[in-house]
Amino acid sequence: MAEEHSPTTEPRSSRRVELTERQRSVLRAVVEDYVLTAVPVGSKALVERYGLQVSPATVRSAMAELETLGLLSHPHTSAGRVPSDLGYRLYVESLMRETALDRTDELMIRHQFSQVQLTSDQVLRLAASILAASTRSAAVVTPARSRRARYGHVQLVELADQARLCVLVLADGKVVQRRLDRGFLDRLAQATPIGQADLDQAAATLNVELPNLSAPQVRRKITRFAPLAAHVAEVASQMLEESDGVNVEEVFTDGIANVLEQPEFAHSAKLRGVLEVLRRSDFLEQLVPVLTRGEGVHVIIGHENQIETMHEVSLVFAPYGARDRALGLLGVLGPTRMPYPRAIPTVRYLAALMNELVTTEHYSESHD
Amino acid sequence: MAEEHSPTTEPRSSRRVELTERQRSVLRAVVEDYVLTAVPVGSKALVERYGLQVSPATVRSAMAELETLGLLSHPHTSAGRVPSDLGYRLYVESLMRETALDRTDELMIRHQFSQVQLTSDQVLRLAASILAASTRSAAVVTPARSRRARYGHVQLVELADQARLCVLVLADGKVVQRRLDRGFLDRLAQATPIGQADLDQAAATLNVELPNLSAPQVRRKITRFAPLAAHVAEVASQMLEESDGVNVEEVFTDGIANVLEQPEFAHSAKLRGVLEVLRRSDFLEQLVPVLTRGEGVHVIIGHENQIETMHEVSLVFAPYGARDRALGLLGVLGPTRMPYPRAIPTVRYLAALMNELVTTEHYSESHD
DNA sequence: CGTTAGCACTCTCGGCCATAGAGTGCTAAC
DNA sequence: GTTAGCACTCTATGGCCGAGAGTGCTAACG
Numbered sequence: 001m002a003e004e005h006s007p008t009t010e011p012r013s014s015r016r017v018e019l020t021e022r023q024r025s026v027l028r029a030v031v032e033d034y035v036l037t038a039v040p041v042g043s044k045a046l047v048e049r050y051g052l053q054v055s056p057a058t059v060r061s062a063m064a065e066l067e068t069l070g071l072l073s074h075p076h077t078s079a080g081r082v083p084s085d086l087g088y089r090l091y092v093e094s095l096m097r098e099t100a101l102d103r104t105d106e107l108m109i110r111h112q113f114s115q116v117q118l119t120s121d122q123v124l125r126l127a128a129s130i131l132a133a134s135t136r137s138a139a140v141v142t143p144a145r146s147r148r149a150r151y152g153h154v155q156l157v158e159l160a161d162q163a164r165l166c167v168l169v170l171a172d173g174k175v176v177q178r179r180l181d182r183g184f185l186d187r188l189a190q191a192t193p194i195g196q197a198d199l200d201q202a203a204a205t206l207n208v209e210l211p212n213l214s215a216p217q218v219r220r221k222i223t224r225f226a227p228l229a230a231h232v233a234e235v236a237s238q239m240l241e242e243s244d245g246v247n248v249e250e251v252f253t254d255g256i257a258n259v260l261e262q263p264e265f266a267h268s269a270k271l272r273g274v275l276e277v278l279r280r281s282d283f284l285e286q287l288v289p290v291l292t293r294g295e296g297v298h299v300i301i302g303h304e305n306q307i308e309t310m311h312e313v314s315l316v317f318a319p320y321g322a323r324d325r326a327l328g329l330l331g332v333l334g335p336t337r338m339p340y341p342r343a344i345p346t347v348r349y350l351a352a353l354m355n356e357l358v359t360t361e362h363y364s365e366s367h368d
Numbered sequence: 369m370a371e372e373h374s375p376t377t378e379p380r381s382s383r384r385v386e387l388t389e390r391q392r393s394v395l396r397a398v399v400e401d402y403v404l405t406a407v408p409v410g411s412k413a414l415v416e417r418y419g420l421q422v423s424p425a426t427v428r429s430a431m432a433e434l435e436t437l438g439l440l441s442h443p444h445t446s447a448g449r450v451p452s453d454l455g456y457r458l459y460v461e462s463l464m465r466e467t468a469l470d471r472t473d474e475l476m477i478r479h480q481f482s483q484v485q486l487t488s489d490q491v492l493r494l495a496a497s498i499l500a501a502s503t504r505s506a507a508v509v510t511p512a513r514s515r516r517a518r519y520g521h522v523q524l525v526e527l528a529d530q531a532r533l534c535v536l537v538l539a540d541g542k543v544v545q546r547r548l549d550r551g552f553l554d555r556l557a558q559a560t561p562i563g564q565a566d567l568d569q570a571a572a573t574l575n576v577e578l579p580n581l582s583a584p585q586v587r588r589k590i591t592r593f594a595p596l597a598a599h600v601a602e603v604a605s606q607m608l609e610e611s612d613g614v615n616v617e618e619v620f621t622d623g624i625a626n627v628l629e630q631p632e633f634a635h636s637a638k639l640r641g642v643l644e645v646l647r648r649s650d651f652l653e654q655l656v657p658v659l660t661r662g663e664g665v666h667v668i669i670g671h672e673n674q675i676e677t678m679h680e681v682s683l684v685f686a687p688y689g690a691r692d693r694a695l696g697l698l699g700v701l702g703p704t705r706m707p708y709p710r711a712i713p714t715v716r717y718l719a720a721l722m723n724e725l726v727t728t729e730h731y732s733e734s735h736d
Numbered sequence: 737c738g739t740t741a742g743c744a745c746t747c748t749c750g751g752c753c754a755t756a757g758a759g760t761g762c763t764a765a766c
Numbered sequence: 767g768t769t770a771g772c773a774c775t776c777t778a779t780g781g782c783c784g785a786g787a788g789t790g791c792t793a794a795c796g
Contacts, residue, residue, distance in 0.1 A: 040759090042759050042760085045759095054768075054769090055770080057769055057771095061768090063760095074760095077759085077761095077776055078760060078776040079759070079760090080759065152527070155523045155535065157537045159541050163541070165543075167535060171527075173527050173531070175543060256624070256643065260643065279622065410788050411789080422740090424788095425790095426738085429738095431789095432789090442789090444748080445745090445746050445789065446748070446789060447788070448789095
């Protein structure tokens, strides 16, 4: 049940173990109780709280079996059980119930985006804030970038102190800017001085020849242009190149405090690592290939993560952006003891929503 | 001594108490020891570590005096002394030594900025990172904005789906963008369709009439223009308005982990408040009037802060940016037990450096 | 009169121990 | 196959004690 919608997962549990129905419900109960309380859960408490129709002793033997299968573990002899990373994995893949967001939650989220005219930065900020609030984890959102950035329009502007600014509008409406090389201009100006008229003309030429071309296509045309225009085309192709792919530089995060509040991070050293990772979200860089595979939600649990310092946390991430148009990532980071049944649909829904915004609106107008 | 360079400070200690030379050196030693160790400091340790030429008993009586003056306090009967906020204030104002940065530190910092062609975002990130690293506190840097934003150049671009983008380059080289109102354009287009030529012409008109004007000046000229140009001018004046003053939205922070590592925040509740405050650095909004008064470094210690949740932390901040040109804020946030003699000159130096970058380079080229 | 030594007092911190409680695993009976 | 019972293990908690650090006061000293 509830399989139809299951998230794309990483190491598609290699040796699929067959569990009895009892083992399944015990594992589910352990995961859910532990996620809720962060306290190792014992057989008696489990029976009481989840109304299992068996005695604690029976549950104990089921637990022992699950432990030999590597799905549960045991902090010490007389403590309750805790799910292992593999246990969470199984839970996420086939034990978890309801993987769709409440209609009311959806509306609430959508409502927040429809409020005002938002700039793209504000949209990203808002997305991070909603993710963080509704999953109570740390949220990370990258801006959507053209998967293949394409030339739109270029404009050359003369600034106060003789500097020249090149403003490039990408085909999808993003704006990037860079100054032109002063030294080059000076050398060029020794022949004939360069005025705004010259700049305008160079821009006009490029704006006829280059629209909708990608970085390498622009580069191939450079030789056709006069020196000034060629230089601008060169700069433009650089900017296009830098705009390709997922942007892990200008990332928006929110809700770091949520993670630090979790009891497993309340003390000391682990905290440091997590913060460090989150600070400059460069961990995303390493995970881009994994996370952009397919379209669905990716769940990476504890040690499944290639990154050493992230063995104590789980990620629930999804790419967003229409195919071949723009591409961003969003998701949450929390303890492995994460409320997956909430996080997964939230991430999925928000990715879909951002998708919509990027595709229909270049996210700069209101939406409803 | 070392008064010449003293930082601009908030509540210029109203009733200036006259302290004896002994009291002054005891207070200084207490502050410095406590800043270093985070452990309440006792009379014996003080004599040993600071080579005072008196006995512990004498120090004790000096401490008792300082306590009645409200400069020290006492966690419990048999513990050492801890500086009060007022104690730190006095220390910062007249006890602290050396308020200039080492020449080597200066060069090291400057070197990092001179490395590569940096975008403005990268400069801000770098500044935050340097501040955080060299003070071991949390750093906050806001982008510099024109104190009075002025029109530079406007460009209207047609996007793929009939939308029109207005790109405004400010006189100081900053670029902002906004879409034009779709409804308005549609209505206008019912009379005569609008092509790129019309857009170009509207832009050209404005680019002759408006350069170097501020938001209200632009607004006053709106009526002179034809409908399309008038609409663009309206949008431009809005964008100018929004670019006035200090920008506390797109703030760069770094080194939050540094603060959380401090023993006073290692546990629990205080942490939460600090993080919350730092998350969306909206605390800056409330402090802008205070921090932009004058040019120097501002130190706000614990309860001196108007903001309740910041009573446990100190701020060392300075505005940067040439007068009447651009304005940003940068500084650090740490426990009241902050290494002021290091933080103050670092903030001062970095503010001066950013000042330079903003003024001479619009920070988009290398610098050396 | 300021400074210092001495001393009684206070409070924290760490270690130690005992107890309570939670949870387990095993076994024998149902 | 399930369950009740039981012995066992380990943690957490609280009380107790002694060591150590630090204070404030007082009396003596130069």
